[in-house]
Amino acid sequence: xxxxxxxxxxxxxxxxxxxxxxxxxxxxxxxxxxxxxxxxxxxxxxxxxxxxxxxxxxxxxxxxxxxxxxxxxxxxxxxxxxxxxxxxxxxxxxxxxxxxxxxxxxxxxxxxxxxxxxxxxxxxxxxxxxxxxxxxxxxxxxxxxxxxxxxxxxxxxxxxxxxxxxxxxxxxxxxxxxxxxxxxxxxxxxxxxxxxxxxxxxxxxxxxxxxxxxxxxxxxxxxxxxxxxxxxxxxxxxxxxxxxxxxxxxxxxxxxxxxxxxxxxxxxx
Amino acid sequence: xxxxxxxxxxxxxxxxxxxxxxxxxxxxxxxxxxxxxxxxxxxxxxxxxxxxxxxxxxxxxxxxxxxxxxxxxxxxxxxxxxxxxxxxxxxxxxxxxxxxxxxxxxxxxxxxxxxxxxxxxxxxxxxxxxxxxxxxxxxxxxxxxxxxxxxxxxxxxxxxxxxxxxxxxxxxxxxxxxxxxxxxxxxxxxxxxxxxxxxxxxxxxxxxxxxxxxxxxxxxxxxxxxxxxxxxxxxxxxxxxxxxxxxxxxxxxxxxxxxxxxxxxxxxxxxxxxxxxxxxxxxx
Numbered sequence: 122x123x124x125x126x127x128x129x130x131x132x133x134x135x136x137x138x139x140x141x142x143x144x145x146x147x148x149x150x151x152x153x154x155x156x157x158x159x160x161x162x163x164x165x166x167x168x169x170x171x172x173x174x175x176x177x178x179x180x181x182x183x184x185x186x187x188x189x190x191x192x193x194x195x196x197x198x199x200x201x202x203x204x205x206x207x208x209x210x211x212x213x214x215x216x217x218x219x220x221x222x223x224x225x226x227x228x229x230x231x232x233x234x235x236x237x238x239x240x241x242x243x244x245x246x247x248x249x250x251x252x253x254x255x256x257x258x259x260x261x262x263x264x265x266x267x268x269x270x271x272x273x274x275x276x277x278x279x280x281x282x283x284x285x286x287x288x289x290x291x292x293x294x295x296x297x298x299x300x301x302x303x304x305x306x307x308x309x310x311x312x313x314x315x316x317x318x319x320x321x322x323x324x325x326x327x328x329x330x331x332x333x334x335x336x337x338x339x340x341x342x343x344x345x346x347x348x349x350x351x352x353x354x355x356x357x358x359x360x361x362x363x364x365x366x367x368x369x370x371x372x373x374x375x376x377x378x379x380x381x382x383x384x385x386x387x388x389x390x
Numbered sequence: 391x392x393x394x395x396x397x398x399x400x401x402x403x404x405x406x407x408x409x410x411x412x413x414x415x416x417x418x419x420x421x422x423x424x425x426x427x428x429x430x431x432x433x434x435x436x437x438x439x440x441x442x443x444x445x446x447x448x449x450x451x452x453x454x455x456x457x458x459x460x461x462x463x464x465x466x467x468x469x470x471x472x473x474x475x476x477x478x479x480x481x482x483x484x485x486x487x488x489x490x491x492x493x494x495x496x497x498x499x500x501x502x503x504x505x506x507x508x509x510x511x512x513x514x515x516x517x518x519x520x521x522x523x524x525x526x527x528x529x530x531x532x533x534x535x536x537x538x539x540x541x542x543x544x545x546x547x548x549x550x551x552x553x554x555x556x557x558x559x560x561x562x563x564x565x566x567x568x569x570x571x572x573x574x575x576x577x578x579x580x581x582x583x584x585x586x587x588x589x590x591x592x593x594x595x596x597x598x599x600x601x602x603x604x605x606x607x608x609x610x611x612x613x614x615x616x617x618x619x620x621x622x623x624x625x626x627x628x629x630x631x632x633x634x635x636x637x638x639x640x641x642x643x644x645x646x647x648x649x650x651x652x653x654x655x656x657x658x659x660x661x662x663x664x665x666x667x668x669x670x671x672x673x674x
Contacts, residue, residue: 176567197569204563214615215435215560227557228568232549264615265560280564 126154128187129288129320130175135184137170143182144170148346150339154287155318157311157334159325159351162341168324169205171341172290175322176202189287201281205292205324208273213266217257217276220265221248224280247283254316255279255309271302275309282313289313291323295330303330310334328355329377355380395641406640415526415593415646417534419632422589423602425541427628428548429586430607431621432579436559439604441478441580444493445587446599448474448500453521453591454507463521464533467588468540474500475584479577504596524595524647526639537589544585551575556617593632598647602628605654612661627657 129152136146144167152158160168173179174186177194189196201224225244226233233241252261255275260268265276274294281289291310295303311334314321325331328338328351338354340347342363347354354360355378360368369381396402406412433442452470453463474496481492508518520528548555557565558572566572590599606627610620635650642649 202564202567204567206563209560213560214611215556215617216615219556219615219617220560223553223557223561223565224568227553227565228570229553230550232552277564 126156126318127190128152129154129156129189130322131185131187132174132181133185135174135181135186137167137174137179138182139167139170139179143344145341145344145346146183148184148339148341150346150348152288152320152322152337154320155314156336157314157321157323157331158337158339159323159328159331159335160339160341161325161328161355164326166341166343168326168341169292171339172202172292172322172324175288175290176200196287198284199287200290201284201286201288201319202290203277203281203292203294205296206277208270208297209266209268211266214264215266217261217263217265217268217272218248218252220276221252221261221280221283224283251279251283252276254282254313269302270297271299271306274298274302274306278306278309278313282317282319285317286319289319289321291321293324293326295325295327300330307331307334332376332378402637402641406637411527411529412636412640414529414531414534415636416633418529418537419593419636420629421534421537421541422593423606423628423632424625425544425586426590426599426602427606427625428545428621429582430603430628431610431617431624432548432555432559433583434604434607434611435556436576436579438580438583439600440493442583442587442603443600444478444497444500445471445474445580445584446591446596446603447497449588449591450521450596451500451504451507452588453596454504454511454518457517458507458511462532462536464536464592467591468536468585470500471584471588471591472581473584475580479580519645520595521591522595522597523645524593524598524650526636526646529592533592537592540585540589544582544589547578548582551578555579593646594650595647598651601647601651601654602632605651605658606631609654609658609661612658612665627654631657 130150132148132150135148137144160171162168170179174181175188175193176197177188177192186193189199222244225248252258255278257272257275257279260272261276265273268276278294281291294310295306298306307330310321310323313319323331332351335351337348338351340354340360340363342360343365345363347359347363355370357368357370360370360380367382371379371381373379406416433439449467449471452466454466456463456466477496478493554565554570554575557568557570558575562572586603587599590602594601607624609627610623614620614623631650631653634653635646638649639646
């Protein structure tokens, strides 16, 4: 293919309702293969809802959404999804490798035959390969409950990647991490995105850790949305237009962006 | 009883096996240990011990009621435990129900009903003891056959749902997103737990079911974090404590429930100590 990379997710004038309330409308999005896209916006604006629409768990009320060339939900086997989560309980005594392996065939009935030959070997090799890719080899054989938040997150990303998905949906994967781990996991996600040419849709409420790596930003606010390169979207003008109230975007000396004046949606209901 | 323990292990085992009741007890114990060891591993992993304990107690009124009505006690255990599993599975609230006051209330009602059936059937106080604390005498061949059929069914179903069950047990959200029917798998597991509790009750008694359902699994989980090794180890430990317990109960005047529980508890303490030492070495 010499043309632009294939479209992985497209939305045309899509809107979503929940409990009779319009969450967002008139959303137009195109995500291409290998792109790293952040879904941003204030709390309660429907960022996770967007991922649910992509997974086909929630049908759009109007407009059209297509995922991997079909209806949402038809190709979920080609999607790696990491829901918003809390850490594993400290007493969870199951190894990291086992958690990653569940991403490979944990949804299948039956048990693999012991000494199961080529298929079993292929599974083991893929699990080791993907653990190596996320840099978790050193602790993958320790119980997952004893690992740090960053280590657990790397293994969960490996789990989402193990079936070689074309699209990775990550719901606030940086949320429970400290600043150092936020930076290293962000860099890891971008590296995965490039080297495996998998499109990434990442929900975040702080853009700064991922800002250097992003191709596009989908900014949801006030029932609407803007999409584009971060330097076009996260500006005072664009966000003021989106929110309909004056918004400032400040940049500190390290390049961190701070959005000032955004109302949190959940305060309105 | 003319049992004499000697240093000759072969003659000891020969003594054990000379009575049909002891052969039946060992057969029943073996079946029950394998089932409880395997299912117990998942129960401990899922933190559903409270549900397991309740199901074990629900078996008691079942058995007492069956005896009162002149039906085979085994059917009472299985009938009530499976019914109890269905009821708990139908309770709303998913994981939260593990803390549910409903389960606790049902538990005490089960014990109370059992006691009523016992008093309605006048004069079988030794039978009451056996139902609550287990016995090696009086396990019939029909009972062994029932245990075997129920055990095989339970293990086959467990093998079929093992992977989605493991997935749902340690990470329900991701499992659901991957298309695992988390609720269905959880409900099926409760049925298996009911079968395991009913079977184990017939060897250890209703009150000491946890000697085989929890202790071996908890011990295994302290020793290994690999699921395959964990299930295997849990089954091996359950078998060892059952055989030891039944053997020692035969040669001693004290009941089987006490011995099985004591051996299981001793292994659990050893494993916990080993774990604590290993963790401290890791932390240094």
